[in-house]
Amino acid sequence: MQQSPVPPEPPIYRRIADGLREAILSGELRDGDRLPGENALMAQYGIARATARQALSVLINEGLAVPKRGSGVYVRQFRPIRRHGSRRLSREQWGRGQAIWESDTRGRPYTVDDVTIDREIAEDAVARVLNSREVWVRRRRYSVDGRPVQLSVSHFPAALVENTAITRHDTGPGGVYARLGDLGHTPVHFSEEVRARMPHPHETVQLDLPAGTPVIVIGRVAYTEGGVPVEVNEMILDAASYVLQYDFDS
Amino acid sequence: MQQSPVPPEPPIYRRIADGLREAILSGELRDGDRLPGENALMAQYGIARATARQALSVLINEGLAVPKRGSGVYVRQFRPIRRHGSRRLSREQWGRGQAIWESDTRGRPYTVDDVTIDREIAEDAVARVLNSREVWVRRRRYSVDGRPVQLSVSHFPAALVENTAITRHDTGPGGVYARLGDLGHTPVHFSEEVRARMPHPHETVQLDLPAGTPVIVIGRVAYTEGGVPVEVNEMILDAASYVLQYDFDS
DNA sequence: AAGTGGTCTAGACCACACG
DNA sequence: GTGTGGTCTAGACCACTTC
Missing domain, CATH: 3.40.1410.10 (Chorismate lyase-like)
Structure with missing residues (x-):
C-alpha cells in the first residue's frame, strides 16, 4: 500500500509571511498601512530576529511591502x-x-x-x-x-x-x-x-x-x-x- | 565650506554580490555554471554563514541565479x-x-x-x-x-x-x-x-x-x-x- | 531618547544531492 | 558519507526616523 504523502509543515517564516500576505490581499491591511515590525513579530511568535526579518523579506521581495528605514514596513501601493x-x-x-x-x-x-x-x-x-x-x-x-x-x-x-x-x-x-x-x-x-x-x-x-x-x-x-x-x-x-x-x- | 559627501562603502554582502553579478553579466560565468557556494564565500572573504547567504540571495532575487538544494547555486539561463x-x-x-x-x-x-x-x-x-x-x-x-x-x-x-x-x-x-x-x-x-x-x-x-x-x-x-x-x-x-x-x- | 530596519557574527540541526 | 543549501537561535553595533 502506498503511503499517502504527508504535506510538510511550511517553515515558520513562511507561515508568518502567508498570514501577512493574506491580510494585505484581503484588504485587511490597506495601501500604506504599517505592517507589524520585527520586534512585534519576535514577541508575537516567540522567534529570533533573523526569522522575523526573513518573514518580512518574503513580502518585500514579492513587491507587496516596502521597508522604510527607521520607521517600519508598509503595504505597497499600485497606481499604474x-x-x-x-x-x-x-x-x-x-x-x-x-x-x-x-x-x-x-x-x-x-x-x-x-x-x-x-x-x-x-x-x-x-x-x-x-x-x-x-x-x-x-x-x-x-x-x-x-x-x-x-x-x-x-x-x-x-x-x-x-x-x-x-x-x-x-x-x-x-x-x-x-x-x-x-x-x-x-x-x-x-x-x-x-x-x-x-x-x-x-x-x-x-x-x-x-x-x-x-x-x-x-x-x-x-x-x-x-x-x-x-x-x-x-x-x-x-x-x-x-x-x-x-x-x-x- | 560644504563637506564633499563621502560615498559610503557598500556592505560586504553587496560587494560580493556585485562581483558575482559582474562575472555573470560579463560572461565569465555562463549559463548553468556553478557559483561559489556558501562555504567557499565564507572562507574566501572570512565572513559568517548568514552574510554569505545574503550575498547569494541578492543574485537569486535578481533572477540571475537559481539555488539547487544539496547541490549549489547556478547561473540562470534565458531562452524565451x-x-x-x-x-x-x-x-x-x-x-x-x-x-x-x-x-x-x-x-x-x-x-x-x-x-x-x-x-x-x-x-x-x-x-x-x-x-x-x-x-x-x-x-x-x-x-x-x-x-x-x-x-x-x-x-x-x-x-x-x-x-x-x-x-x-x-x-x-x-x-x-x-x-x-x-x-x-x-x-x-x-x-x-x-x-x-x-x-x-x-x-x-x-x-x-x-x-x-x-x-x-x-x-x-x-x-x-x-x-x-x-x-x-x-x-x-x-x-x-x-x-x-x-x-x-x- | 526610543524604536526601527540594516548589517554581521557564531553557532546549531535538518533534508537533500552526489559520488 | 560528505557537502550543499534551508531554517533557526541569540546575541551585537549601526544609521536612521520619530517623538
Missing part, C-alpha cells in the same frame, strides 16, 4: 499609468470598452530629466536592426508626480540624422518624429518587443525602485512607409507604475 | 518564447525586420494540462467587461519542453455559450474561437492589457518558478465585429520564458 501601443486603434469604438485594470487615465504631466545626446558605436543587436554601427543616442528619464518611472534610450542611424535637430537638445516642435518627417522618413510602422525581468543595479538606482519590483523592457523599432528602420528605442519601465495596452484586429 | 500579438501585422514585410532579442522562433510544441471548465460567478472586473456575472470559465496550463510556462483563464458570457462545445472539454476543430464563429460571434478585435509583477504563491507553485522571476500578466478582451465582448482571458506567463511582440501602424 496606462500606456497605449496603437493610439489609432485605441481610439476606435470597440477599443473603448471597460478596462480590466483600473489605472490613472487622466494624463498626468511627466517631466524629462537627465537628457544626454551622444554619437556612439551601437551594440550588435541595435546595429543589426538599423543596418548601421554609427548611431546617435538620446537618453532620457521620465518622471510623473516627481517620481521616476521610465528610462528611454533612442538610437538613430548616424548617416540619417547627422546635422539635424535630432542631434541637439532642442528638437523643435513635434520632437524627433517631426524631424524625421522633415527628412522624408516619417515613422509609420512600429514593432515592439516586451519583456519583464528584475532590474539591474543601475536601473534600481535611476528609477529608485524598492526591492521586489520588476521592470518592463520594451524594445521598439520604428519603420518608414518604405520599411526602413529609423529608430530603435529601448525603454525600461517601473513595472508597478505601468499597464501597457495593445489593441489590434484579426 | 516569442509570442506575437497581431499575427496579421507580424507577417507583413516591414515586420520581418531583425528582432532585438534572440528567441526560439521554431514553433516548439506545447502541451496543455490541468484543464478545468466551470460555470461561475465572475469577479467584478470581468463581469463589468462582459456585461454578465454568469460566466463559463476555462482554465488551462501550457508547458513547453515539459516545463510549465503559462496559466490561462478564459471567461465567456454564460448566456452566449450555454449548451455549446465551449462548455465541454473537447471544443472540436478550431477550438473555442471556431465555436464562437459558429454562433455568429467571431472575435475579430482584441485588446490586451499587459502588466508585470512578482508571482503570487500559487503561481509560483503552478509555474514552478524559481525566486527572482516576475510574471507577465496579460488581460485580453476579444470583441466581435459589432463590438460585443465575447471573451476575457487572463494569462500568467513566466517572464523568463517569453518575449511579447506587438506590431502596429500609425
Whole structure:
C-alpha cells in the first residue's frame, strides 16, 4: 500500500509571511498601512530576529511591502499609468470598452530629466536592426508626480540624422518624429518587443525602485512607409507604475 | 565650506554580490555554471554563514541565479518564447525586420494540462467587461519542453455559450474561437492589457518558478465585429520564458 | 531618547544531492 | 558519507526616523 504523502509543515517564516500576505490581499491591511515590525513579530511568535526579518523579506521581495528605514514596513501601493501601443486603434469604438485594470487615465504631466545626446558605436543587436554601427543616442528619464518611472534610450542611424535637430537638445516642435518627417522618413510602422525581468543595479538606482519590483523592457523599432528602420528605442519601465495596452484586429 | 559627501562603502554582502553579478553579466560565468557556494564565500572573504547567504540571495532575487538544494547555486539561463500579438501585422514585410532579442522562433510544441471548465460567478472586473456575472470559465496550463510556462483563464458570457462545445472539454476543430464563429460571434478585435509583477504563491507553485522571476500578466478582451465582448482571458506567463511582440501602424 | 530596519557574527540541526 | 543549501537561535553595533 502506498503511503499517502504527508504535506510538510511550511517553515515558520513562511507561515508568518502567508498570514501577512493574506491580510494585505484581503484588504485587511490597506495601501500604506504599517505592517507589524520585527520586534512585534519576535514577541508575537516567540522567534529570533533573523526569522522575523526573513518573514518580512518574503513580502518585500514579492513587491507587496516596502521597508522604510527607521520607521517600519508598509503595504505597497499600485497606481499604474496606462500606456497605449496603437493610439489609432485605441481610439476606435470597440477599443473603448471597460478596462480590466483600473489605472490613472487622466494624463498626468511627466517631466524629462537627465537628457544626454551622444554619437556612439551601437551594440550588435541595435546595429543589426538599423543596418548601421554609427548611431546617435538620446537618453532620457521620465518622471510623473516627481517620481521616476521610465528610462528611454533612442538610437538613430548616424548617416540619417547627422546635422539635424535630432542631434541637439532642442528638437523643435513635434520632437524627433517631426524631424524625421522633415527628412522624408516619417515613422509609420512600429514593432515592439516586451519583456519583464528584475532590474539591474543601475536601473534600481535611476528609477529608485524598492526591492521586489520588476521592470518592463520594451524594445521598439520604428519603420518608414518604405520599411526602413529609423529608430530603435529601448525603454525600461517601473513595472508597478505601468499597464501597457495593445489593441489590434484579426 | 560644504563637506564633499563621502560615498559610503557598500556592505560586504553587496560587494560580493556585485562581483558575482559582474562575472555573470560579463560572461565569465555562463549559463548553468556553478557559483561559489556558501562555504567557499565564507572562507574566501572570512565572513559568517548568514552574510554569505545574503550575498547569494541578492543574485537569486535578481533572477540571475537559481539555488539547487544539496547541490549549489547556478547561473540562470534565458531562452524565451516569442509570442506575437497581431499575427496579421507580424507577417507583413516591414515586420520581418531583425528582432532585438534572440528567441526560439521554431514553433516548439506545447502541451496543455490541468484543464478545468466551470460555470461561475465572475469577479467584478470581468463581469463589468462582459456585461454578465454568469460566466463559463476555462482554465488551462501550457508547458513547453515539459516545463510549465503559462496559466490561462478564459471567461465567456454564460448566456452566449450555454449548451455549446465551449462548455465541454473537447471544443472540436478550431477550438473555442471556431465555436464562437459558429454562433455568429467571431472575435475579430482584441485588446490586451499587459502588466508585470512578482508571482503570487500559487503561481509560483503552478509555474514552478524559481525566486527572482516576475510574471507577465496579460488581460485580453476579444470583441466581435459589432463590438460585443465575447471573451476575457487572463494569462500568467513566466517572464523568463517569453518575449511579447506587438506590431502596429500609425 | 526610543524604536526601527540594516548589517554581521557564531553557532546549531535538518533534508537533500552526489559520488 | 560528505557537502550543499534551508531554517533557526541569540546575541551585537549601526544609521536612521520619530517623538
